[in-house]
Amino acid sequence: MPILVMKFGGTSVATLDRIHRASKRVAREVANGYDVIVIVSAMSGRTNELVGWVEETSPLFDAREYDAVVSSGENVTAGLMALRLQEMDVPARSWQGWQVPVKTTGVHSAARIEEIPSENIMAKFGEGMRVAVVAGFQGIADDGRITTLGRGGSDTTAVAFAAAFGAERCDIYTDVDGVYTTDPRISDKARKLDRIAFEEMLELASLGAKVLQTRSVELAMRYKVKLRVLSSFEEYDPNAGTLVCDEEDIMESKVVAGVAYQRDEAKMTLISVADRPGIASAIFTPLAEAGVNVDMIVQNISEEGRTDMTFSCPVDQVARAEKAVTDAKARGDINFHDIVADKDVAKISVVGIGMRSHTGIAAKMFDVLSKEGINIKVITTSEIKISVLIDRKYMELAVQALHDAFELEKA
């Protein structure tokens, strides 16, 4: 029988009643003729509670013990859903990560899946089991200890199972009904996309449209796993949600797929940096070591051997970033006249596979913003994305204006 992977996030299994509803969806797919692998998260709130206990017990915790404690939440959901399915006369059983086993690297709390042997579960399917309910987010390292994949890791678990078992599709059930052209809270013209290319999804996910964990999309792209995002709170509809798929599976893709934003950004500029080979490395290595998530980087034109270096990072990392570069200056590793931090910026991005073959998208974007009187502070571009930093107060306006200009409300 064809295999379907279904993943239910924390809000979709938050209560016994929701586990019941999720189980009904699973039972329907069994009735549709699938053998189903269900990947479950912990019941909403559980993981936070467990993490809180770990952090209170040991602020600089041993990540191996963190993993042992935090992974327990998923195990509870897996057992409960298997029981619920059995109540519906669907042959089901639960699997904890180590039972499959989901083999991972030994990097605790941020492990990567290395291998998922399919024999055990396939043997059970062969014996008449119809649903394997697998605890997401977890695995086992070579030394036999439990690992976790990092927050949102259940999405990655789901895609990895879909790849390992050659699943027809991987359905990610969550609390939104799909991927939108932009955040519906900002533009009431936001439209749900029926399909979106992996590459576009990657840009949107990492830019703030937090529907899927980035790694899960990367993995799906590499193994060509068809990924569907849909709501577990809507009525059943075989065409619901958004299909994240290969570019070639999208018949007529629009030039621009969506407008993303990141609200709480800061722009930092090191004024008059001595420009020499290796200077970028000398600046950004200490920032990385200090745990600063540097996003955009722009180096202005060099004059008389000195340059201005501008970068963006989350606004709550500004103090840490200032300390890192000031310390580097004190050590004599770098030299600059001043640091200027602008904490009131937001990032707006226009994303679309079609940009590869269409020119003028950037020009149009700049024109739209200009007509609204919005000053652009920094620009970066990639093959399928253009991002700008603007004053935070114009963020909503910019998103709405760009959404209108690229006519994203139209299918």
Next chain:
Amino acid sequence: MPILVMKFGGTSVATLDRIHRASKRVAREVANGYDVIVIVSAMSGRTNELVGWVEETSPLFDAREYDAVVSSGENVTAGLMALRLQEMDVPARSWQGWQVPVKTTGVHSAARIEEIPSENIMAKFGEGMRVAVVAGFQGIADDGRITTLGRGGSDTTAVAFAAAFGAERCDIYTDVDGVYTTDPRISDKARKLDRIAFEEMLELASLGAKVLQTRSVELAMRYKVKLRVLSSFEEYDPNAGTLVCDEEDIMESKVVAGVAYQRDEAKMTLISVADRPGIASAIFTPLAEAGVNVDMIVQNISEEGRTDMTFSCPVDQVARAEKAVTDAKARGDINFHDIVADKDVAKISVVGIGMRSHTGIAAKMFDVLSKEGINIKVITTSEIKISVLIDRKYMELAVQALHDAFELEKA
């Protein structure tokens, strides 16, 4: 280094603060020179919550899934205590049942420990680890699925580890400070025993002094594991609690160790049963199959080929017992004139190893009850115990009078 096993029950690890306090006790024993194996229960209330979820999800649950869900509580405590010990600079790590592995039978929810290989943990002790924190109550069956040992199974886990690792002692930390001559809530003269023989503890435990799980005492007796019961809420005292040990390790044992009671008993009599070989089996097999916990059994003198058969069971099982024997009568398996159930009885037992060599204990017991005007309804005796059923309203009076008469308040 000598090995000590320490077990902390649910109330002793109910909060992060209590886990902290328990960890301090462990750290002290490490400082005393022990390598320590800690067996932990789930945080108080957790197991009940998980069991509630299972029962609500699936009233006739698959015991394998029950075990997978319910065992998660102990895993959380084990990880948290390992973290807390690390914070105190005590080298510690957690072990889940399957990691040791604690090998059990495949009887889910009521598994028995078959083997605990010591290599893994001993190797870690050899590398400098000082504390292995093991999740109690759980193990792994041959097929790789998680099992649990039944309620109170963490005591059994602790004793089994003490036996497997040749531990010097097994300390059971709980919410009482030892084993008493009787329930202090009933007699204010109740005295804590410094030592008690395994056999006495077994009789007391199964009779209502619910301090230790019966199976754990049986196991300790078989492997001669010195077992100490003590409170996790008292100040540290190396001589605290009650040592449950071999008869030979008790220098001067009193004739009577304690007075136990069971409040909610019922006495049932089948009137005028046709007396023939196999009749007892014909009556008690259907009762066992119906899940009735028959305790005392008395068969009166047979007259003219008929006899009265009396037995006791918990009062909430009377309806089930009546149905079982009535059904058996309907099938023609047994024959009797009537059933009489007395739901207002309690059981009082006097327990002591010394009875083996002292005569007259039974006579004294009957005399004491007689002087208080308490009528005895049923009597059974074993080598180290005499039990009687009396009207429930006299229960406290009987316990107090017997405690006084045997001078149990004196050491």
